[in-house]
């Protein structure tokens with residue numbers, strides 16, 4: 001399994017990431033990583049964490065399964081965090097002096113699932129704050145642009161607090177202790193209706209093969225993945241990476257995933273750099 005990116009990150013890709021807050025990176029991970037992560041995913045689906053849940057279940061029994069922060073439990077995910085080129089890719093895109101791992105998440109859609117991920121930004125939901133973040137979205141099976149995650153280029157530069165969707169509402173099985181947010185008091189504006197005029201917003205998505213990834217700033221608006229053809233499922237593994245300016249921040253409107261308890265137990269308080277066993281520093285400029 002490759003330790004350095006299969007294809008070197010180019011200066012053009014770095015510029016695109018900085019300008020648009022999103023960039024397609026073809027051919028980054030070899031088939032060894034894809035097989036390894038798929039084995040991990042099979043284990044994860046059989047032994048979900050306490051944070052796992054079904055986001056959507058339709059009348060035909062098709063589901064969207066979600067789990068998060070499983071890397072300490074699923075050996076293959078942990079191997080990916082420490083040994084794959086993901087941290088190096090994030091460092092190159094962010095021009096970082098250090099990269100800490102934040103968390104992993106998986107999104108598994110059964111063939112034909114129509115459910116589309118609601119539009120949102122990631123960082124406003126998090127227990128950290130900063131501009132220099134990088135999410136790596138990797139399909140483990142081929143996906144067409146019309147079914148892949150979609151992005152609004154340059155939306156990472158938005159400075160207003162937008163009313164974000166409450167993913168806690170995606171809970172057909174009425175699972176308890178689900179993280180939720182309520183942006184009603186905090187939001188300066190409604191979240192824009194991207195689907196109302198995708199052309200105006202310049203929405204982008206790409207045909208992707210296993211081994212490709214999309215890297216995006218966690219403030220970039222994204223959503224819209226799904227609407228799969230009947231014979232096509234989608235397995236996605238994502239990892240979230242923290243660059244230089246990121247600090248712990250507990251948000252009054254709620255967080256998803258909410259790391260308050262684990263961070264507090266680890267002695268982390270608002271303003272601290274996320275470090276330690278839960279947020280390992282995977283890459284440093286001085287060591288590379």
Ligand SMILES: O=C(O)CCC(=O)C(=O)O
Nearest residue numbers: 107117122149225236238
């Ligand atoms: O794959 C999806 O449908 C959602 C992914 C997502 O929102 C994320 O990685 O932040």
